Amino acid sequence: QKEVEQNSGPLSVPEGAIASLNCTYSDRVSQSFFWYRQYSGKSPELIMSIYSNGDKEDGRFTAQLNKASQYVSLLIRDSQPSDSATYLCAVKSAGTASKLTFGTGTRLQVTL
Amino acid sequence: ETGVTQTPRHLVMGMTNKKSLKCEQHLGHNAMYWYKQSAKKPLELMFVYNFKEQTENNSVPSRFSPECPNSSHLFLHLHTLQPEDSALYLCASSQMGPPRATEAFFGQGTRLTVV
Numbered sequence: 001q002k003e004v005e006q007n008s009g010p011l012s013v014p015e016g017a018i019a020s021l022n023c024t025y026s027d028r029v030s031q032s033f034f035w036y037r038q039y040s041g042k043s044p045e046l047i048m049s050i051y052s053n054g055d056k057e058d059g060r061f062t063a064q065l066n067k068a069s070q071y072v073s074l075l076i077r078d079s080q081p082s083d084s085a086t087y088l089c090a091v092k093s094a095g096t097a098s099k100l101t102f103g104t105g106t107r108l109q110v111t112l
Numbered sequence: 113e114t115g116v117t118q119t120p121r122h123l124v125m126g127m128t129n130k131k132s133l134k135c136e137q138h139l140g141h142n143a144m145y146w147y148k149q150s151a152k153k154p155l156e157l158m159f160v161y162n163f164k165e166q167t168e169n170n171s172v173p174s175r176f177s178p179e180c181p182n183s184s185h186l187f188l189h190l191h192t193l194q195p196e197d198s199a200l201y202l203c204a205s206s207q208m209g210p211p212r213a214t215e216a217f218f219g220q221g222t223r224l225t226v227v
Binding site for chain 1: 152153154155157202215216217218219220221223
């Protein structure tokens with residue numbers, strides 16, 4: 001079983017719609033969760049971090065965490081063509097202070 | 113200059129060459145990392161340095177040799193690489209501290225091609 005799993009996509013949504021990106025992880029005692037956006041040929045850029053169960057909102061982005069289900073998601077409201085990128089889920093492993101384990105990423109395409 | 117900077121941005125090298133990748137962070141962080149990103153694979157952690165000491169080496173072949181002279185600089189020395197080592201090499205930094213890991217900030221990466 002992969003440590004961090006994401007659907008590779010592509011996920012295609014029309015402009016203005018809500019994009020929903022999902023991630024599951026295997027380490028039950030993981031504590032910190034991050035979403036990164038990566039444009040083609042560029043480095044990952046942090047979008048959101050979440051540490052507690054529930055929702056965390058930042059502008060058009062909402063991160064949702066459910067530790068019981070080992071599930072973290074990212075919602076993008078009012079999707080724009082500029083949101084088209086690969087979204088990487090990253091999870092901090094227990095027992096190692098700063099090791100982040102990444103999923104393979106979900107490619108999002110926002111269509112006009 | 114701010115953030116995490118990597119040089120060179122692109123590198124083409126032969127299998128018998130020796131080259132080095134450089135990373136510098138201007139964020140005051142105390143941990144630095146090397147990641148490898150190959151096509152259609154997740155980011156692979158290669159090395160972690162905390163306070164200049166290597167704390168993790170994820171079974172990386174010895175043809176990759178890291179060096180961390182201080183908490184702001186990180187190098188990756190390359191020698192006798194193989195074509196399958198061609199990838200995007202990303203440097204990142206973060207501030208360590210329990211109970212939570214801080215987010216990692218990435219450099220722009222070095223696109224390495226081994227011919």
